[in-house]
Amino acid sequence: MISFTIALLALLAGYLLYSKFIERIFGPDDRPTPAVAHSDGVDFVTLPSWKVFMIQFLNIAGTGPIFGAIMGAWYGPVAYLWIIFGCIFAGAVHDYLSGMLSVRHNGANLPFLVGRYLGGKARVVMLVFSVFLLMMVGVVFVYSPALLLKDFGGTTTLWVIVIFAYYILATMLPIDKIIGKFYPVFAFALLFMAVALMVCLFVKMPELPELWSNLDDCNRNTNTAWLGTTGYMAKNPLFPCLFLTIACGAISGFHATQSPLMARCIKSERMGRPIFYGAMITEGVVALIWATVSMYFFYYGGWRECVDAQTANEFIAQFQGGSGKTLIQFFAAPSVVEKVCTGWLGLFGGILAIFGVVAAPITSGDTAFRSARLIIAEALHLDQRSIAKRFYIAIPMFIAAVALLLWQMENPDGFNTVWQWFGWSNQTLAVFTLWTITVYLVQKRKLFVVTLVPALFMTVVCATFLMVSPMAAGIDTSVGYWGSLAVLLIAILWFSAWYHKQTKHNNQ
Structure with missing residues (x-):
């Protein structure tokens, strides 16, 4: 519990101190925001700040900081370090500056911002890339809830149809009709669940693996081995897999596609720090809580409080097999949520788990689908005040999404394939966003190192995955890591050359 407590305090200190430092670098002022200057009653709508925060938190969170943290917990307490440093110095900076950059550019979407600062070719790549990523998000998050809902009646296909029908409504209607009304309630429930589990942790004060724990201490208290000694780590090396597994709790490119939604709804630039930076720190806290609960569940027999030994052994065996199948991990993660919530919080916890x-x-x-609609509309210069014009984009978009979903359902390894590449695409999107912000800061003669370092790190993470992942090149890590070093050096040289040219241009 010591490592967990320190990590919790570190996230709080990050918001109280580092967020103000980042805010001073950007320099918010009192100019009219897009919600005020371009109000259209559909997407540009001024909302109360507390509501904007709750919507932003749920937009960027969903199950990301829960499922990702549960899967990341198998790397042990080192997950704490990634959540702390990733969230404070990368993820929250990424979210705040991308959100504020959208505010400064009339609520522009990510592809426009990328094109504005990285060039027209980068904009075209990002347009296709981001729309495809958003569609993958929508498809990934249709199938998993449908599988769970069928236990309450109906079939998986029926629930997929129901969920897609809801998606169409939420995508087409003004943002204050469904999202503005229900999301704050959902966000409150998600936060309440996390806080309740945190209280349980401090009441129980369970024995947990610490950052300084040795393997013998961990193995002595459970019938499972520390994952670093099993086939799982061999198939899913700490670098880069941890940094792709825990994404939403540390840094996630998906957030840069969501922040423009709220950039169109805030009434003052000065609310950007609590809304964008604060929502990411809050998400980091949720991830930290679930990583801690999961470590207790996995390593120290916490499952005994929630489920019988036979079920637990079968569950744990899924991970110990070393298959590297994200499909198994993903569908095991909801089991952890259900068992922990019902075991620790009773009936009410079961409702929260659902x-x-x-x-x-x-x-x-x-x-995700709403963001995709707006990105496509912006690229086509198609005004979205008319519901007919919204349908022009939504209909072909949903047809393509259904085709991807059907392929996923019919392919035995379809979900695993989509999820693996979604994880990589998500972090690659963060790379584009961080480089965009870095170029912006250089051009504005602001302190750019705050995004340059995360941009370099995430560039290497994504490049390493392409080299060592069995789903990509599959190069042995002993060779792949040298390739990663080469990528780092190339990125540094590229930026140095560009920076020298930019500085020379600014001084003329």
Whole structure:
């Protein structure tokens, strides 16, 4: 519990101190925001700041900080370090500056911002890339809740149809009709679940693996081995897999597609720090809580409080097999949510668990499709005040999404394939966003190192995955890591050359 407590305090200190430092670098002022200057009653709508925060939190969170943290917990307490440093110095900075950059550019979507600062070719790549990623988000977060809802009646296909029908409504209607009314309630429930589990942790004060724990201490208290000594780590090396597994709790490119939604709804630039930076820190806290609960569940027999030994052994065996199948991990994660919530919080916890594994992914899916609609509309210069024009984009978009979903359902390894590449695409999107912000800061003669370092790190993470992942090149890590070093050096040289040219241009 010591490592967990320190990590919790570190996230709080990050918001109180580092967020103000980042805010001073950007320099918010009193100019009219897009919600005020371009109000259209559909997407540009001024909302109360507390409501904007809750919607932003749920938009970027969903089940990401829960499922990702559960899967990341198998790397042990080192997950704490990634959540702390990733969230404070990368993820929250990424979210705040991308959100504020959208505010400064009339609520522009990510592809426009990328094109504005990285060039027209980068904009075209990002347009296709981001729309495809958003569609993958929507498809990924249709199938998993449908599988769970069928236990309450109906078939998986029926629930997929129902969820898609909801997606169409949420995508087409003005943002204050469904999202503005229900999302704050869902966000409150997600936060309440996390806080309740945190209280349980401090009341129980369970023995947990610490950052300084040795393997013998961990193995002595459970019938499972520390994952670093099993086939799982061999198939899923700490670098880069941890940094792709825990994404939404540390840094996630998906957030940069969601922040423009709220950039069109805030009434003052000065609310950007609590809304964008604060929502990411809050998400980091949720991830930290679930990583801690999961470590107790996995390593120190916490499952005994929630489920019988036979079921637990079968569950744990899924991970110990070393298959590297994200499909197994993903569908095991909802089991952890259900067992922990019902075991620790009773009937009310069971209700929260259903929310966590059903409502949260659905709310991520609908805002993903909404963001895709707006990105396409912006690229086509198609005004969205008319519902007919919204249908022009939504109909072909949903047809393509259904085709991807059908392929996923019919292919035995379809979900695993989509999820693996979704994880990589998500972090690659963060790379584009961080480089965009870095170029912006250089051009504005602001302190750019705050995004340059995360941009370099995430560039290497994504490049390493392409080299060492069995789903990509599959190069041995002993060779792949040298390739990663080469990528780092190339990125540094490229930026140095560009920076020298930019500085020379600014001085003329």
